[in-house]
Amino acid sequence: MVTALIVVVLVIGIAGGLFIKVASSYGGVKPFLAKELKSERETLAMHRKKVKALEKSAKGELSSATKDLKSAEKEYTKRVGAATSRLNALQNPGKGKKVVKVGKVTLFEHQIEFRGNAFDLDGLRISTNITPNAAMLTLLFDDGKKLVETYDTSWRDAGEGKQKRDYTHEEIIQFETAINNYIVAEEDFVRALPGLITEAESILADEIENTHAIDSAAENLQRQEGGSQAVQDAKEAREELVIQEELYKSAVQQAFNGKA
Numbered sequence: 001m002v003t004a005l006i007v008v009v010l011v012i013g014i015a016g017g018l019f020i021k022v023a024s025s026y027g028g029v030k031p032f033l034a035k036e037l038k039s040e041r042e043t044l045a046m047h048r049k050k051v052k053a054l055e056k057s058a059k060g061e062l063s064s065a066t067k068d069l070k071s072a073e074k075e076y077t078k079r080v081g082a083a084t085s086r087l088n089a090l091q092n093p094g095k096g097k098k099v100v101k102v103g104k105v106t107l108f109e110h111q112i113e114f115r116g117n118a119f120d121l122d123g124l125r126i127s128t129n130i131t132p133n134a135a136m137l138t139l140l141f142d143d144g145k146k147l148v149e150t151y152d153t154s155w156r157d158a159g160e161g162k163q164k165r166d167y168t169h170e171e172i173i174q175f176e177t178a179i180n181n182y183i184v185a186e187e188d189f190v191r192a193l194p195g196l197i198t199e200a201e202s203i204l205a206d207e208i209e210n211t212h213a214i215d216s217a218a219e220n221l222q223r224q225e226g227g228s229q230a231v232q233d234a235k236e237a238r239e240e241l242v243i244q245e246e247l248y249k250s251a252v253q254q255a256f257n258g259k260a
Helices: 002-024 029-033 035-091 169-209 212-227 229-255
Strands: 098-102 105-108 111-114 117-120 125-131 134-140 146-152 156-159 162-164
Touching: 035 169, 035 212, 035 229, 098 169, 105 169, 125 169, 134 169
Parallel strands: none
Antiparallel strands: 098 105, 105 111, 111 117, 125 134, 134 146, 156 162
């Protein structure tokens, strides 16, 4: 019961506060309730509503123009960033993505890592030598350097009548095939690299220069800030409202002999 009474009091208090606030915008309680000022109040309310709607529209256009500019800038940054990354990747290809690892030899897109040391694929030759219990992978470089990795392919007792082995001959042969394929691909890549870099540089320059979307969005925003039709309409409505506010005050003073 007490709780319900508190709620009722709060509701009445809030409603009363809102009434006083609205009434004060019309010169007080007496003018707000005066029948002889009904027409003036309706006219004033209409102008206030018009200003509110037009200012909301102008603000919406400005917000939309700002959003369009930010979107254009974001897209520009994205395009330039992608073109820059592409050029950097060509100028500094590094190892590239990891392809496969067998033992202590790891194949990457552009390099091969042998026991922790990386070597370029370009100019590399590779072969395998298969024996009953081993497979030897040989890497031969242009400078005559040779590296050999031996893989144990022998069967061993794994207990419980089972056998196991570390590697199979087929696995090493497949590894050799993969390396050979990437060597061929790397040779093609190295031959095409100068042209690819030139093309990437040109694309990056074009992307940097292409600010058309940003320029258009910035011009549109500038127009909105400087006074679009919506902004102009809102300004004129605000000026009309100022006049109407003065007329209403005069009507209130006349109705209550300047004592309202």
